[in-house]
Amino acid sequence: MKLPTFSVITCTRNSEPWLQESIASVLMQRGVEVELIFVDGGSNDGTLDRIRALSTPYRLIENSRAGISAAMNAGIAAASGDFVAHLHSDDFYLHDSVLLTVARAAQASGGRWLFGRTMRCIDGRLLPEGFTAPGYSRRRLLRGNFIPHPATFIARSLLWQAGDFDTRLKYAMDYDLWLRLSRIADPVQLPQPLAAFREHSGSLSTRERSAAMREDLQVRLAHAGGGPLVRVLHILRYLVRRQRARLSLPGALHA
Numbered sequence: 001m002k003l004p005t006f007s008v009i010t011c012t013r014n015s016e017p018w019l020q021e022s023i024a025s026v027l028m029q030r031g032v033e034v035e036l037i038f039v040d041g042g043s044n045d046g047t048l049d050r051i052r053a054l055s056t057p058y059r060l061i062e063n064s065r066a067g068i069s070a071a072m073n074a075g076i077a078a079a080s081g082d083f084v085a086h087l088h089s090d091d092f093y094l095h096d097s098v099l100l101t102v103a104r105a106a107q108a109s110g111g112r113w114l115f116g117r118t119m120r121c122i123d124g125r126l127l128p129e130g131f132t133a134p135g136y137s138r139r140r141l142l143r144g145n146f147i148p149h150p151a152t153f154i155a156r157s158l159l160w161q162a163g164d165f166d167t168r169l170k171y172a173m174d175y176d177l178w179l180r181l182s183r184i185a186d187p188v189q190l191p192q193p194l195a196a197f198r199e200h201s202g203s204l205s206t207r208e209r210s211a212a213m214r215e216d217l218q219v220r221l222a223h224a225g226g227g228p229l230v231r232v233l234h235i236l237r238y239l240v241r242r243q244r245a246r247l248s249l250p251g252a253l254h255a
Helices: 016-027 047-052 068-078 098-109 138-143 156-162 173-182 209-224 228-246
Strands: 006-012 034-040 059-061 083-086 113-122 125-127 152-155 188-198
Touching: 006 016, 006 068, 006 098, 016 034, 016 047, 034 047, 034 068, 047 059, 059 068, 068 083, 068 173, 083 098, 083 156, 098 113, 098 152, 098 188, 138 173, 138 209, 152 156, 152 173, 156 173, 173 209
Parallel strands: 006 034, 006 083, 034 059, 113 188
Antiparallel strands: 083 152, 113 125, 113 152
């Protein structure tokens, strides 16, 4: 049976410092067919020159200025692969058989979306995530988002069912999508790290952590259902996480 194909979507905006490593990690993937899609938000550094210098086929969508959710949606609309992955320009795959690993797992399980783990890349060093992810269940996902964006792979047909990223959200658009997907199908959880998430002062999740945690809570409450007690428990859990984040304790976003 033929292995599934992949569309890897990379959103860029003045991403030149990190983009080469991100692209190289996609180009080194072996054993599967990969489509490269770039969605640029108006870069004025060397980002577009680096993309245009590629000798391999790619798709470039320029001047996507309506925010990251709209950019990711534009990439999905252009995709033709069986599975869609979003690998931001400052993230990268950890080895040359990441997509082959996912393809084989999808083929063996029949899963329509899959996720693995990530490592943190800080000042060029690869470090563990800093917490132990629980086994997947929708109930656990409602407690907190433990599905890492750069290590998630979704069947394009499933995205058609679940809908696009919510453009009203600035930080928790992936968490919102995971919760919508989870109403349709359970994901296949892979234990191994597949991608590196780069942490630096310019990354949105690092720079605006408190706002991201508040939006996570907003999404969680929108999906949780239940009565007032359920809402209170989610709010209390958020307050604990916020305090841990202020104290810079490991696993603050996932406790």
